[in-house]
Amino acid sequence: MIGGEDVVLPTLDLDRVVATDVCVRAIIRRWPRAVIQSGTTAEIYPRYQSVPFGEEREIMIYRDRHALESWDELESHPTNHNTMVHLLAYGDGKMTIVVDDANAEEMRLLLEEIRRAMRNTPRVSTEAPDSERRAA
Amino acid sequence: MTMDASDRLRDLLGRAGLQASVDSAVEFWGEESAGKYFAGRADLLVAAYRAYAERYPTASSSGSVPRLDVDTLEETLQRNPQKVRAFLQALEETSNVGLLVMVWRIIHGDTIMSIDMRYVERETFELVIRLEDPATGDESCYRSQDNDDAVLLRHIAVMKINDMPIFDGFYALRV
Numbered sequence: 321m322i323g324g325e326d327v328v329l330p331t332l333d334l335d336r337v338v339a340t341d342v343c344v345r346a347i348i349r350r351w352p353r354a355v356i357q358s359g360t361t362a363e364i365y366p367r368y369q370s371v372p373f374g375e376e377r378e379i380m381i382y383r384d385r386h387a388l389e390s391w392d393e394l395e396s397h398p399t400n401h402n403t404m405v406h407l408l409a410y411g412d413g414k415m416t417i418v419v420d421d422a423n424a425e426e427m428r429l430l431l432e433e434i435r436r437a438m439r440n441t442p443r444v445s446t447e448a449p450d451s452e453r454r455a456a
Numbered sequence: 457m458t459m460d461a462s463d464r465l466r467d468l469l470g471r472a473g474l475q476a477s478v479d480s481a482v483e484f485w486g487e488e489s490a491g492k493y494f495a496g497r498a499d500l501l502v503a504a505y506r507a508y509a510e511r512y513p514t515a516s517s518s519g520s521v522p523r524l525d526v527d528t529l530e531e532t533l534q535r536n537p538q539k540v541r542a543f544l545q546a547l548e549e550t551s552n553v554g555l556l557v558m559v560w561r562i563i564h565g566d567t568i569m570s571i572d573m574r575y576v577e578r579e580t581f582e583l584v585i586r587l588e589d590p591a592t593g594d595e596s597c598y599r600s601q602d603n604d605d606a607v608l609l610r611h612i613a614v615m616k617i618n619d620m621p622i623f624d625g626f627y628a629l630r631v
Contacts, residue, residue: 338538338627342613345625349617352590367591369521369564372535433617440614442627 324396324406324418327431331415331438339438340409341373343417344381346437347405350430353384359406364388379407402426461502462495464526472533472540477548497547501526504547504556511557511596521564521589524557539563541628542611550605558598559608561587562626568612569595571623575603583609 331339348354348368356365359378365371371379382388387403394400405427406418417434419427469478482490501524508524522528533540546559562568566587574582581603587596610629615622 335538337536341536341538342625342627345613346615346617349615349622349624367565373539374533374535374537429618433615437613437615437624441625442611442613442629 324420325422327417327419327422329415329417329431329435329438331413334412334438334441336377336409336412337373338441339412339415340376340379340407342437342441343407343415343434344368344371344373344379346434347381347430350433351381351383355382355385355388356380357382357388359408377409379409381405381407396420405430461498461526462491465498465501466494468526468529468533468540469544472537472544474541474544477545500551500553500556501547503553504560507553508557508560521561521566524560538628542626545628546608546611546626549607550600552600552602552605554598555600555605555608558585558587558596559611559626561589561596562612565590566596568623571609573606573609581606 334342344356345368348356356368356371357363357380358365358376359380360376381404382391383403387400390397390400391404401420402424404420408416408418410416415438417431419431421427422431466478469475478490478494481493484490485493505523505525512521522532529540529543542563543556543559546556550556567590569586569588570584572582572584574580581601583600583605585598587598588594589596608626611626612623613625613627615624
């Protein structure tokens, strides 16, 4: 996303992969028709279960197909503000969430729901699996 | 079930970041008994695979929710290690094949529609969980009357959407 507002949320002791998973699940519960897109390859994931969280460090989530088309055509534009969330997960301990306006009601609620979800997610092992150690 | 399957499961646990779980089983039971324990868990995984295939005959690695077997778990490990870790912990915690199918479905995005738990001290326990596939709207129901299975509820994240209650996802616990 070009422009927008960076909101950096602490993920406490959730690892990067789980924190991203939790964020996506929280967002698609609010936006049940959401479209998920890779932030690095632009691949569209047809369903939540298609997302390779172990490999993705950037994910864009559009409110619906119409929002995706609008962003494709106009990029950031007043008519599509607050219809897309850009997640950046480049390290354990924090998640950067880019939104148009963090004070807009829709985004404020969404960010609060993500915070709550991360706070209440069961904590995972601190022992990284082989695949993550190799990637590090 | 051969010991090969057991060794494969132990190897998978280690590669999923759950080696401490394997080590503690060996320390607790000794190598021979731990081997039998993991063979039993490998048998349970096969039973879960069969139950899943019977309930969801069209599931495939390219479809909506993939098959439930060791091959799929190994394939999933690279792309979604958090899902494999969570499922393997459930495999260690319950012997209820139906609940393992349920865990696999939640991990892959099914919505938890309701959880009913009834407990009366020294008398009765019943857990009933209903899921919905968000893609198709199909509902499924899973039950247990063994209160040991209540430990699975610890893996579920607690959320609110529009200030209304949501239980969602199934995550690995710290080992």
